[in-house]
Amino acid sequence: MSNTHSTPFNSPLETGIRSLAILVAAFPTAFDLQRLVEMDYLVVHSGDADGPVSLHAPLPLRTGELLVRRGLIERGLLLMISRGLIQRIPKNDGFNYLAGESAAPFMSSLTAEYSRKLMERAY
16 A cells, blocks of 8 residues: 555545635635645645645655645545535536535634644635
8 A cells, every 4th residue: 555545644534625625715716626636735735835834744755746646636525525515516628626515614613733724724
């Protein structure tokens, strides 16, 4: 099993929460999967973009993350869709994703320091 699947930061729940935070911050704007992959990377590694200190430790091999991140984020989105927190909107060349009605209250209910820092970076 690869390391990207065994860490809690890359579980469908964790990537789904990060996508949800991004979509809540952007509401009412919807994003496609590729945009969410890019934004997820920036939220996690905000220090790389002259933002606040990164949420995750800077790993030397993270340049390849974007390649594996897509599938992880897609699984997280499907989990959040199944819970009614994210809506999938069909478009001509795929789907866009939008925060659902209960997404902001759900994110507000998360009280862990990581969740708070995640929301700060998403905005």
